[in-house]
Each structure stands twice: as structure tokens, then as C-alpha cells.
Amino acid sequence: MKNIDPEWNNFRNIGDGGDGFPSDLQYSIKFHGKNEVIFRQGDLCDALNILMTGSVKTEMITENGNLMGIEIINAPRPLAPAFLFSGNNRFPVDVTTLEEVEVLRIPKDEVIRLMTAQPDFMQQFLTHNANRTQFLTNRLQLLSIKTIKGKIAHFLLEQAGEQGDTFTLNRNQTELADFFGVARPSLARSLSEMIEENIIAVNKREYSILDKRKLRDLLL
Amino acid sequence: MKNIDPEWNNFRNIGDGGDGFPSDLQYSIKFHGKNEVIFRQGDLCDALNILMTGSVKTEMITENGNLMGIEIINAPRPLAPAFLFSGNNRFPVDVTTLEEVEVLRIPKDEVIRLMTAQPDFMQQFLTHNANRTQFLTNRLQLLSIKTIKGKIAHFLLEQAGEQGDTFTLNRNQTELADFFGVARPSLARSLSEMIEENIIAVNKREYSILDKRKLRDLLL
DNA sequence: TTTAAAGTGTAACAGTTGTTACAGCTTCAA
DNA sequence: TTGAAGCTGTAACAACTGTTACACTTTAAA
Numbered sequence: 001m002k003n004i005d006p007e008w009n010n011f012r013n014i015g016d017g018g019d020g021f022p023s024d025l026q027y028s029i030k031f032h033g034k035n036e037v038i039f040r041q042g043d044l045c046d047a048l049n050i051l052m053t054g055s056v057k058t059e060m061i062t063e064n065g066n067l068m069g070i071e072i073i074n075a076p077r078p079l080a081p082a083f084l085f086s087g088n089n090r091f092p093v094d095v096t097t098l099e100e101v102e103v104l105r106i107p108k109d110e111v112i113r114l115m116t117a118q119p120d121f122m123q124q125f126l127t128h129n130a131n132r133t134q135f136l137t138n139r140l141q142l143l144s145i146k147t148i149k150g151k152i153a154h155f156l157l158e159q160a161g162e163q164g165d166t167f168t169l170n171r172n173q174t175e176l177a178d179f180f181g182v183a184r185p186s187l188a189r190s191l192s193e194m195i196e197e198n199i200i201a202v203n204k205r206e207y208s209i210l211d212k213r214k215l216r217d218l219l220l
Numbered sequence: 221m222k223n224i225d226p227e228w229n230n231f232r233n234i235g236d237g238g239d240g241f242p243s244d245l246q247y248s249i250k251f252h253g254k255n256e257v258i259f260r261q262g263d264l265c266d267a268l269n270i271l272m273t274g275s276v277k278t279e280m281i282t283e284n285g286n287l288m289g290i291e292i293i294n295a296p297r298p299l300a301p302a303f304l305f306s307g308n309n310r311f312p313v314d315v316t317t318l319e320e321v322e323v324l325r326i327p328k329d330e331v332i333r334l335m336t337a338q339p340d341f342m343q344q345f346l347t348h349n350a351n352r353t354q355f356l357t358n359r360l361q362l363l364s365i366k367t368i369k370g371k372i373a374h375f376l377l378e379q380a381g382e383q384g385d386t387f388t389l390n391r392n393q394t395e396l397a398d399f400f401g402v403a404r405p406s407l408a409r410s411l412s413e414m415i416e417e418n419i420i421a422v423n424k425r426e427y428s429i430l431d432k433r434k435l436r437d438l439l440l
Numbered sequence: 441t442t443t444a445a446a447g448t449g450t451a452a453c454a455g456t457t458g459t460t461a462c463a464g465c466t467t468c469a470a
Numbered sequence: 471t472t473g474a475a476g477c478t479g480t481a482a483c484a485a486c487t488g489t490t491a492c493a494c495t496t497t498a499a500a
Contacts, residue, residue: 085343088348116339123305123332129308129349134447136356142399143363145487173478181364183458188479190457204466366458368487392447403488408449410487424496447496458485466477 008124009074011050011104022062022117024058027106032097039079046089048111049079054101058093077103082129084108086191143181148190151180153218156209166208194218221398228296228344231270231324242337243259247326259299259315266309268331270301274321278313292318304328364402365439368410371400373438376420376429386428 014021029052032038038056039049055074073079083089085108106114115122145151159167169176173191177184194200199215201208211217224375227419234241249272252258258276259269275294293299303309305328326334335342365371379387397404414420419435421428429435 006387082350082353085346085352086345086354088354089350111346112339112343115342118261118338119332122335122342126305127307129346129353130304132307133302133349133353133356134306134308136360140356140360140363142359148402172476174476180368184478185459185480186457187479192479365487394447398453404452405489406487411453412449441500443498443500444496445490445499447494448496449492451491451496453489455488459483462479464477464479467475468473469475470471470473 008050008078011076014104022114025106025114027104030103030105032101032103034097034099036097037094038101038103039091039093041091041094043091044089045083045091045125046108047082048081048084048106048108050104050106051075051079052102052104053069055098055105056101057096057098059096072098079103079130081125082132084111088120123161145219147184148180148182149194149218151182152187152190155180156207157215158218159207159213160209160212163213166206167204169170170205172205228270228298231272231296234324241351242334245334246330247324250323250325252321252323254317254319256317257314258317258321258323259311259313261310261311261314264309265300265311265327268301268304268326268328270298270320270324270326271295271297272324275318276321277316277318278304280314295321298348299323301345301428302352304331364378366401367438368400368406369414369438371402372407372410372414373435375400376427377439379427379431380429380432384430386426388426392425 014025014027039045051073053075056070056079057072058080079095080091080093083091086206106139116124140152140156145154147195159169171179173188178185180187191200191202197214199209199211201210234245234247259265271293273295275292276299278293278300300311302311303311335345362371367375368386379389381390391399393408394404397407400407411422413418415422417434419429419431419438421430
């Protein structure tokens with residue numbers, strides 16, 4: 001899930017002139033403090049916002065009031081660029097800063113101009129949105145697994161594919177439960193049972209897959 | 221959810237020459253019969269496929285083997301265009317024909333050429349993908365609601381927003397259960413209870429909202 | 441019209457998850 | 471070192487959903 005995006009660092013050169021950007025490109029830069037909500041679910045999205053420095057957290061509020069953790073975004077990356085061109089162009093999630101951040105803002109019309117003038121930028125934009133779609137599809141798949149053990153199995157097998165059979169997560173149990181959209185004690189119970197059956201081993205945030213076959217069986 | 225996409229009918233003129241398409245554009249057309257699986261989850265996606273006539277059904281097979289109905293697609297519309305540019309460019313879903321169909325296929329390189337040459341096409345492509353993303357976000361939101369009554373409430377309130385408080389669905393109860401990702405008898409039970417409490421009324425596929433306040437309370 | 445297939449209403453029961461509560465363990469800062 | 475706050479393990483119970491089965495109704499084809 002990391003580094004699937006092309007670099008957006010070239011935007012650091014904006015305004016320097018002679019770097020491929022139209023010299024008359026209109027844009028602005030905004031600064032925000034820590035733990036600030038910079039976009040809310042439903043906010044109008046009429047410009048391309050690129051997170052230049054810092055990190056933010058996007059979270060969707062489900063209609064039953066629960067938080068449903070989606071993603072942590074580190075600079076440099078655009079924020080919800082797909083929605084810039086959608087029919088109902090409003091932010092789908094809340095965006096909260098995790099530290100001090102710097103956001104570059106380019107109006108929609110300028111984005112279109114930039115895209116037609118610069119095919120590389122267009123490709124980058126397309127690829128980024130494609131990867132976002134894939135991310136959402138993946139989340140959808142995870143959520144469509146009904147049992148908690150099934151979610152755990154799906155998630156761990158995915159991690160094992162990228163890394164070895166032993167790996168460290170950057171989430172604690174509470175955050176993992178949120179990620180799965182389940183209650184924390186329920187997740188703990190399922191994990192306990194899987195440890196008891198010698199399918200996995202867990203030490204703090206380090207997870208080991210002991211029996212990949214049994215883990216796959218949990219997906220059935 | 222209907223008619224959110226721009227028209228793709230202009231592709232009917234392809235090959236006529238003098239209609240804006242490059243005269244040397246490479247493409248091919250394929251025909252398929254009814255109930256044929258034309259793309260499978262995981263298939264490589266190296267061309268833009270546009271459904272020109274007929275209709276197809278996309279369904280995702282969750283890892284526990286259940287079907288999870290996603291969407292019915294009517295011509296003219298592209299099939300999974302976002303994945304053309306994604307890092308792992310593979311189909312996220314199975315695509316099954318509902319009738320005889322005609323599919324226009326344009327290789328990826330040609331799509332890029334077409335897009336830079338024709339800004340209108342680019343905009344159309346961007347908007348389409350943006351709306352797809354919004355669709356997925358909406359599905360994600362629906363799935364993240366835990367209770368069946370909550371899902372029903374969310375869905376009916378959404379319908380009521382677009383239409384009046386009485387409307388007809390194009391799904392039967394079984395398909396609605398698939399759409400929600402729940403068991404059919406469970407859905408029937410929840411509907412029965414909501415009818416019993418005079419929150420809604422149902423006659424075949426016609427649904428009426430009788431008490432919008434109580435319906436909203438189900439989202440809490 | 442008849443008949444098979446599809447769709448719907450309902451019930452009993454099993455299985456999984458959520459809720460709540462509490463104790464022990466870590467971590468981090470004063 | 472010592473709190474205090476956060477994280478984890480666990481248990482009992484409630485709530486909800488899934489499974490299976492069957493009768494009934496509707497639809498569509500012969």
C-alpha cells in the first residue's frame with residue numbers, strides 16, 4: 001500500500017519558472033496547525049489540494065455515528081483529487097491534520113489547463129486516481145468479509161504477501177479494530193482463539209503467520 | 221445514481237472519420253452472447269473496454285465465497301476504466317453479460333494519445349472515473365452501517381432524496397438482500413418489523429416512507 | 441389455462457458479534 | 471520512582487444475523 005503513487009514532489013518547484021509549469025499558473029498555499037480539521041465531509045471541492053508537508057488523517061463518519069478509520073496521508077500527496085471532477089464535487093471524508101501542514105491549492109480550471117499542457121501531469125493524475133480506486137475496492141472487499149477471523153486472515157495474508165511471514169504493523173489493537181470496523185474486545189477474542197489454535201503468534205505489534213493453510217481456510 | 225455519466229455515444233461514430241477521432245485510431249470490436257463471463261476478477265486490464273450495446277452485471281466474489289452484487293451496467297459505458305492506469309492493472313470484479321453485447325476495445329497507448337489530442341474526451345474520462353469513485357465511497361458507507369435496518373434506512377432515505385416519499389425499486393427482495401450483503405430472510409424480517417412499526421409500507425417493489433423521523437432514528 | 445419456476449413471509453434455532461465491566465500491563469512524563 | 475493514561479486480555483450476557491425449512495403467492499412460459 002506504500003509508494004504506489006508517483007511523486008508529487010515536482011510541485012515543490014512551482015513558481016520557479018522554466019520547470020514545465022505554465023509561468024502564469026494560478027495557485028495559493030495555506031498553512032494549518034496540528035489537530036485541525038481542514039476539510040469536512042460535504043465541503044465543496046472546487047480546487048486541487050496537494051499536501052506539501054506534514055501528514056493528515058482522513059476519517060469517514062458512518063451514519064450510525066461510528067468512526068471508520070480510512071487512511072493516514074503523508075506529504076506529498078493530493079487530497080481527494082478524484083472528487084474535483086465528480087458530479088457532486090464534495091469531500092467524502094473529514095480531513096484532520098496530524099501535525100503542522102502546508103497545502104497547495106490550484107483551482108479546477110487551472111488544473112484542466114495544466115493537464116492539457118503537460119501530458120506527464122495528466123498521466124500522474126490518472127495513475128493516482130486509479131490507485132485510489134483500487135484502494136477503495138480493496139477496502140470494500142475487506143468490509144464484505146463477514147467474519148472477524150476472515151477479515152484478520154485476509155489482512156494478514158495481504159501483509160505476508162508484501163513482506164515475510166513475520167511483520168510489524170503500524171497500528172495497535174484498537175486502531176486495527178477500527179480499521180476492520182469491529183469492536184475491540186471482539187477482535188481481541190478472535191485473535192486469542194487464532195493464537196490458541198497455533199495459526200498465528202502475536203507479540204505487541206509483531207505478527208507471525210504460523211499456519212498459512214489454516215489461515216486460508218478461514219476465508220471460506 | 222442514474223445518468224451521472226456523460227454520454228459515451230460519440231464512440232458510435234468511431235471510424236467514420238472527420239468526427240474528432242484520429243483517423244488512424246486503433247481499436248477492435250468484440251461480440252458476446254448472453255450469460256457469458258467476459259472478464260474475470262484478476263484479468264489483466266491493458267485496454268479501454270467500452271460496452272456499446274447490451275447490459276452486463278459486475279459482481280465481486282468475496283473471499284468467503286459469497287457473491288456481493290455491485291452494479292448493473294447498461295450501454296453505452298466503459299468497463300472499469302480506472303484500472304487501466306492503476307499500478308496493479310487487473311479487473312477488480314467479474315463481468316457477466318445479461319444479454320448479447322458489443323464491446324469496443326482501445327489499447328492503452330491509443331487511449332493516452334486520444335486523451336492528449338482531445339481534451340473533451342479527457343474531461344469525460346476524468347468525470348466518469350470521479351463518479352465511479354463516488355459510487356464506491358457510497359457503497360463503502362452503506363457497508364459500514366452495521367445493522368440491517370440501518371442499511372435499509374440509509375438506502376430508502378437516499379432514494380427518497382432523489383424521488384418522492386413513494387418510489388419503485390428495480391430490484392426484488394432477493395437482489396436487495398445481495399445488494400446489502402445480508403441474508404434474504406434476515407432482510408425480510410427487518411422489513412416486516414419496520415412495516416409493523418408503521419415506519420414504511422411495501423407493496424411488491426413499491427416502497428413508501430411513512431415516518432421519516434423514525435427512519436432517521438434507525439441510523440443512530 | 442396450466443404448470444413450473446421464481447419470489448416472498450415466517451419460524452425455530454445456531455452462531456457470531458457487540459456491550460459492559462474490570463484487572464493487569466505498558467509507556468511516558470513529572 | 472511514581473502516577474496517570476492508554477493498551478490489552480477476559481468474561482458474562484444481550485442483541486443481532488445467518489441457516490434451514492416450508493408454505494404460500496406471483497410470474498412467465500408452454
